[in-house]
Amino acid sequence: MAIPTDQSKRERLIRELRVDTAGLVWAYKLSADGRPEILSAAELPEVLVNPSEQSMYWLHFNLSQASTEKWLRDHAPLPPEFFEALQQGSRSTRIDQVDDGLIAVVNDVLHGFSFDASELSTLWLWVTPKLVISARRKPLKSVDRLRQAVQGGAPIQTSVELLTHLLRDQADVLIGIVRDTVAKVDIIEDELLAGRLDAKRGNLGSLRRVLVRLQRLMAPEPAALFRLLQRPPHWITEADLQDLRQSSEEFSAVLTDMASLQERIKLLQEEIAAMINERNSRSLYTLTVFTVAALPVNMIAGMFGMNVAGIPLAEHTHGFWMVVGVIASVTSLLLWRLRRRAER
Numbered sequence: 001m002a003i004p005t006d007q008s009k010r011e012r013l014i015r016e017l018r019v020d021t022a023g024l025v026w027a028y029k030l031s032a033d034g035r036p037e038i039l040s041a042a043e044l045p046e047v048l049v050n051p052s053e054q055s056m057y058w059l060h061f062n063l064s065q066a067s068t069e070k071w072l073r074d075h076a077p078l079p080p081e082f083f084e085a086l087q088q089g090s091r092s093t094r095i096d097q098v099d100d101g102l103i104a105v106v107n108d109v110l111h112g113f114s115f116d117a118s119e120l121s122t123l124w125l126w127v128t129p130k131l132v133i134s135a136r137r138k139p140l141k142s143v144d145r146l147r148q149a150v151q152g153g154a155p156i157q158t159s160v161e162l163l164t165h166l167l168r169d170q171a172d173v174l175i176g177i178v179r180d181t182v183a184k185v186d187i188i189e190d191e192l193l194a195g196r197l198d199a200k201r202g203n204l205g206s207l208r209r210v211l212v213r214l215q216r217l218m219a220p221e222p223a224a225l226f227r228l229l230q231r232p233p234h235w236i237t238e239a240d241l242q243d244l245r246q247s248s249e250e251f252s253a254v255l256t257d258m259a260s261l262q263e264r265i266k267l268l269q270e271e272i273a274a275m276i277n278e279r280n281s282r283s284l285y286t287l288t289v290f291t292v293a294a295l296p297v298n299m300i301a302g303m304f305g306m307n308v309a310g311i312p313l314a315e316h317t318h319g320f321w322m323v324v325g326v327i328a329s330v331t332s333l334l335l336w337r338l339r340r341r342a343e344r
Contacts, residue, residue, distance in 0.1 A: 023061045023068030030056045061135040091122045093221040102127040107217040108140040129235045145169040160240035167247045174254045208265045222252045296330040
């Protein structure tokens with residue numbers, strides 16, 4: 001958004017901006033002394049039109065309100081590429097340099113994350129030397145951790161420090177997810193070794209789906225940071241670049257742990273599947289034995305139950321016991337053959 005130079009036009013624009021600050025969740029003014037100042041919606045127009053050169057600002061918006069995106073298009077100093085990123089279907093993590101600023105697309109988990117693959121959402125950021133504008137559609141965990149750090153007086157003086165802190169919070173959230181997943185997998189593995197399968201195979205599948213989606217969305221982040229480090233904007237200091245390098249290394253380590261955990265879950269799923277197949281095979285073998293053992297009884301009973309003339313031993317005094325003996329002999333022979341075959 002171009003800032004008019006004429007004083008009357010500037011004042012008119014400020015009055016127009018005061019009409020509606022749609023979707024603003026919070027706004028902070030971060031000074032060199034590290035003490036944050038919370039800005040009200042009424043102060044936001046002055047920040048966008050005439051920001052202080054001695055401070056850095058962080059404005060956070062909620063895109064779930066229908067009017068927020070239109071308000072940002074009309075009043076915020078955002079490039080067209082930012083709004084293109086909002087509309088793109090693929091939301092893999094990335095950081096792109098546009099003009100003299102950075103567009104970052106960061107994926108995160110929702111508040112109250114319960115290991116559901118649907119509880120993931122995206123945060124969009126526009127980062128310039130003195131201004132950070134972030135927007136999301138659902139409340140995100142890492143962003144709230146960053147807000148708490150800012151309110152707690154974390155020493156954040158530049159926009160890149162704010163971005164780096166967010167990426168580290170994101171890595172910390174992922175580390176917590178990995179630890180919780182490891183704890184759940186340990187319990188399932190212990191129960192598996194104890195022979196209690198229950199429905200644990202489905203639980204493992206749910207955990208693996210969450211990890212796969214997290215890795216698919218966040219795996220491009222180290223590469224995006226690497227490209228940024230190779231050609232950074234001129235206003236990023238060497239200290240900030242070093243922090244970004246450390247953040248990239250930490251995130252790569254988290255992704256490696258996540259991949260290892262996925263492999264462990266896959267092996268457990270294969271072990272459970274093998275145990276289930278073995279149980280099914282035993283059950284099928286037992287059913288086969290009983291079916292074969294009952295075959296002579298069914299055949300002879302069927303023959304003698306036809307009620308036609310000429311049934312053998314019908315008039316014999318010991319005919320019943322003779323038939324029972326034949327059935328017992330044939331059944332014993334069949335069971336003996338099945339046992340011999342099973343021992344081979």
